[in-house]
Amino acid sequence: MFASSSTAKDIAAPATLDVLLLQLAGELYSIPSASVREVVRYRAYTPVPGSPPSLPGILSQRGTILPVVELRSLLGLTIAPITRAARLVIVAHQDIDMALLAEAVLDLAALPADALQPLPAALDPARARFLRGIAHHDLQPVMLLDLGELIAGLRAGA
Numbered sequence: 001m002f003a004s005s006s007t008a009k010d011i012a013a014p015a016t017l018d019v020l021l022l023q024l025a026g027e028l029y030s031i032p033s034a035s036v037r038e039v040v041r042y043r044a045y046t047p048v049p050g051s052p053p054s055l056p057g058i059l060s061q062r063g064t065i066l067p068v069v070e071l072r073s074l075l076g077l078t079i080a081p082i083t084r085a086a087r088l089v090i091v092a093h094q095d096i097d098m099a100l101l102a103e104a105v106l107d108l109a110a111l112p113a114d115a116l117q118p119l120p121a122a123l124d125p126a127r128a129r130f131l132r133g134i135a136h137h138d139l140q141p142v143m144l145l146d147l148g149e150l151i152a153g154l155r156a157g158a
Contacts, residue, residue: 015113021106025077042086
C-alpha cells in the first residue's frame with residue numbers, strides 16, 4: 001500500500017566521518033568519535049618497568065585498568081614535555097580499552113567521507129602503517145588514525 005521512495009535529499013546527502021581532532025607534535029590527527037568513551041585531563045600514570053616507549057604505563061579509570069599509549073612514540077614523532085593542554089583519550093575498539101596520550105584535544109568534527117584521500121607516497125612507512133588516510137579540516141591536513149592497526153602494532157611490539 002505504501003511505497004517507499006527516496007527523495008533527492010536522501011540521495012544527495014554525503015556520508016560524513018565523525019572524528020575527534022588531536023594534536024601530536026604540532027600535527028593534526030583524528031580518531032573516529034564512535035570509539036571515544038571520554039576525554040580526561042592528563043594525570044600521572046603508573047610506569048610499567050620493561051615496557052616499550054609506546055606503552056609507558058597503566059592507569060585506573062573508573063575501576064578499569066587501562067594501558068597508556070604514547071602515540072608520539074608509536075608514530076615516530078618528537079616527544080615534548082607534558083603541558084596543561086595534554087589529555088588522555090579513553091577509547092574502546094574491538095573489545096580493547098586504552099588511554100591515548102595526546103598533546104591536546106581540539107574538537108569534534110564531521111569530515112565528508114569522500115574527502116578522505118590516500119596517504120602521500122613519501123610518508124614514512126612506519127608511520128603510514130597506523131593511518132587510514134588524510135583529509136583537510138579548516139585548510140589543515142588531518143591524518144586519520146587506524147585504531148585496529150594501532151592495536152595490532154602494539155600487540156606486535158611496535
